[in-house]
Amino acid sequence: MESEPDKFVDKLRQLQRAQPFRPFRLYLTDGTQFEVRHPEAAWLTKGGLYVGLFEDGSEDDVPESSAFCSLLHITRVEVGERASA
Template sequence: MIADEIRELQRAQPWEPYTIQTSDGTALYVKHPDYCFITPGKETIYVYSTESDREIIATRNITRVIPGARKTRSKK
């Protein structure tokens, strides 16, 4: 289950950032473990980009979880 995979990433030591991709193509970057919360029933995940901005995602809409820091494009 995808919520269990995210929970493993949340508890990893050392902790690393990761990206959650949704079925509509949205990519949500989790830069700190405090910025992601999984509800007890594992049906909903909250991802905060700042203290006040958040996305609420149904776990059934998550298509992929990508461990590691966000990739940046190099300027040519």
């Protein structure tokens, strides 16, 4: 039987691999929010998700830095509109 964390990892994997990709936002227990605006700007692990952080308004496809979001602290995931091609 699959555990709840495993199901959540599967859900994040589905969001990351969706075709076409739709950006999504992670909400954490401390109120922090992170937007995953490109599938290659998220690195999934068994314990959480590393999210590539971009400067506001940046069109660059290489993140400035990253943040780790523990699965234990992700309270909600909101899926946005389709990314433009």
